[in-house]
Amino acid sequence: MKKVYLLYVAVFFALGEIIGKSAEFLKDRPLILLFLGFIFFIMLLASVRKEPLFIISLFALFAVLGTMRYDAFNATPKNHIKNLVGRKVILEVEIASDPLDGSGLKAEGKTLILPGQGEKQVCGKMLVRIRGSEKNAYRYGDILRVEGTLREIPRYPLGKSDYRKFLANKKIYAILSLKKESVKKIGEVRSSPAKFVRFIYIVREKLGARVRVFFNRPYSGVVEALFLGKRGDLPKPLKESLSKTGTFHILAISGLHVGIIYFILRLALKVMKVNPKAAIILSVLFLACYAVLTGARPSILRATVMFSILSLSGLFGRKTSVYNLVGISALLILLFNPNQLFEIGFVLSYGAVLSIVYISPKIYRLLGGAKSGTVAAYLKGAISVSFAAWVGLLGVVAYYFGIIAPVTVIANILIIPLLFVIMGAGILFFIPGIFCKYMAVIFAGSTTFFIFLLVKIVEFLRNLPCAYFNVYGWDAKNAITYYIMLLGIILIFGGAGRKRKKN
Amino acid sequence: MLFTKEEKLAIIFIIACSLVGAGFFYYKRAQSSAFEIFAIKNIPEEQKQVNINAASIRELISLKRIGPVLAERIVLYREENGPFQSAEDVKRVKGIGEHTYRLIKKRITLE
Incomplete structure (x- = not known):
């Protein structure tokens, strides 16, 4: 229990959020919650x-x-x-997203x-659509005066939910459609955090432009x-x-990409003989900037927090438990933005890590012995991790996307090994x-070739018989039944594997 | 030892990427259609046909003068009254008049 206490804290915190979302009688009744909190504190x-009783x-x-x-x-x-x-309103708004992100311009009233x-x-916040305007006409932190009619978000279907609920989860409840003539820039936010984010977005834009110079479509899209x-x-x-092949991740x-970049970064710093403590601090700072540059999605935030804590614990000579790392990263993310719990990205990201950490050692034991350092041992490890992630997320993926692959x-x-090579070549x-155009051309060539291989492998796998099945009727009941059965199987066979190991 | 294990790994990787990249560069110069993945049809968004009986809201928004509200109304009209029988039937949707119809009629189809 001590090894995983932070995970339990995060689980109960998340449970509290679910109760908050579902229990209508608790909405706007903070006194009930304060009273309950006081009771539990006295019990503590x-x-x-x-x-x-203390733990409860x-x-x-x-x-x-x-x-x-x-x-x-x-x-x-x-x-x-x-x-x-x-x-119909006249508003002063502040742009709160990267206009070139492709996911729509968001502004704060x-x-x-x-x-x-x-x-x-x-x-x-609101979604802003400016007709007739170039995407790069405005930047993060610009203050605009706008005139138009605020409308409700349309309800078109999006997975199991709809677009309105999807944006409501991000606290966006309105859309403002404007003509270019109704928008006037009146200033910019001058605070240091805003300037820093603006700078990061400019760097992102410049890197994207560089990619489009050296890579043809559609390779440029893949690299971006x-x-x-x-x-x-x-x-x-x-x-x-x-x-269709379940490899959109x-x-x-x-987190996989952040992990690969972290690995390459630490390797590069080791090769450059950078002081180990300085290397840790540089890695953490780089990961934080990279998280902002790539849009700070839940999976990136999770991996960034986990790798940062892992690095810093090494700096202070502390041991870490993966479960506690998962728990503390989830808790920090949920404290900052509780609505992340209800995003599919959060569920898949943490589901994958917990499935791998909990299930893959049991599968590894069941697969029998293999000498360490051999190809057989590598394959055994790879199969157990891949199978664990797939089996752990199957219920959720079938529910949200209607597919089992x-x-x-x-x-x-x-x-995944090819992804390591692509990321290395891309770096x-x-x-x-x-620093050198010719090096850019050569390494763009190698990156393009590896992406070509990736696409060919994915296409080959997609066309294999029984590669995937559509299961559109898979509902929440099916998902819950599946996970109960899975837990049962893990407890039975996981125990059998442990007995075999003891013998 | 001149190089550590990590340094050897890094050197091998950089040389391998350089060789692959150089090979790719010269091969592409000789065979320009090599390594093409997916036929990228450069049909500008404005010229693509939109089937008003099957298009999603996202596809409908690509039509001139059709924003999220009108797109949603088209879909709702379809759900309540069945498929459009002719392109001109789209004028029955609230907010789409003669002017808007003239702007979009060349891009809408029923199949």
Whole structure:
């Protein structure tokens, strides 16, 4: 229990959030939550010498904190933009996203201008569409005066949910469609964090432009997705093949990519004979900047927090437990943005890590012996990790995407080593390639060739018999039943594997 | 030892990438169609046909003057009244008049 206590804290905190989302009677009733929190705190103090009760009270307290955090985060004050939907407005807004991201321009409302009556402070994010304007006309942190009608987000289907709910989870409740003539830039945000983010986005734009110079389409789209987190230019046939083979995570920049970059970075710093402590600090700083550059999605944040804590624990000579690393990274992300819990990216990211950590050692034991350092041992490890991730996420993927892809197990074993090579070649393009055009051409060539191999492997796997099955009728009941059965199988066979090992 | 294990690994990787890259560069010069993946059809977005009986909201938004609200209305109209029988039937959707129809009629299809 001690080894995984942070994971339990995160689980109960998340449970509290789920209660906060589902229990209507708790909405806007902070006094009930404060009262519950007070009760559990008293129980905690009273049970200092009675460990089981102490632990129950502690976890219950974290659940209440989760509910409170969720409630506080999602409360919309009276001056929220949401309350102006349907009205024609003149607003001063601040751009709060990278306009070149491809996922839509987001802006934060600041001031509502009431002609003849003065101004009123407002808050809340909205989606902004400016017709007739170039994508790079505005930058993150620009302050605009806009005039238009705030409308509700349309409800078109998006997976199991709809676009309106998807954006509501990001606290975006309105869309403002404008003509270019109704928009006027009146200033920029001058705070240091905003300047830093703006600088990072400019770097991202310049790197993207460099990629488009040296790579032909569609390779440029793949490189931008892999390194800069921009998926707008990915070819549709490739996206489809990756979805069908269950390997879309290869191109959706994630913890895997952050892990590979972290590994390459530490190797490079070791080769350059950088002091180990300085190398740790540099790695953590680089990962933080990289997370901002690539859009700070949950999987990237998770990996960044985990690798940062792992590095820093090495700096202080502390041992780490993977479960505690997972727990603390989840807790930090949920404290910052509780709504992340309800995003599919968060569920898949943490689901994959926990499946690999919990299930793969059991599969490894079941696969029998292999001498360490041999090809057989490597294959055994690769199969157990790939199979563990697939089996752990199967229920969730079937529910959200209506697909079960057994070919994922083989696909991951073949593609992930190739991904290491592609990322390495890409880093050689971005870093040494900046200093010499000829090096950029050579390394762009090698990166292109490896991406070509990746695409061919994915296409081959997609066309294998029984590569994937569509299961559109898979509902929540099926998913829960599946996970109960899976847990049962793991407990039975996991125990059998342990007995065999003892004998 | 002149190089550590990690340094040897890094050197081998850099040389391998350079050789592959150089080989790719010269081969592509000789065979320009080599390594083509997916036929990229450069049909500008504005010229693609949109089937108003099957298009998603995202596809409908690509039509001139059709934003998210009108696109949603087209889909709702379809769900309530069945498929459009002719291109001109799209004028029955609230917000789409003669002017908007004239702007979009060349790009809409029923199949």
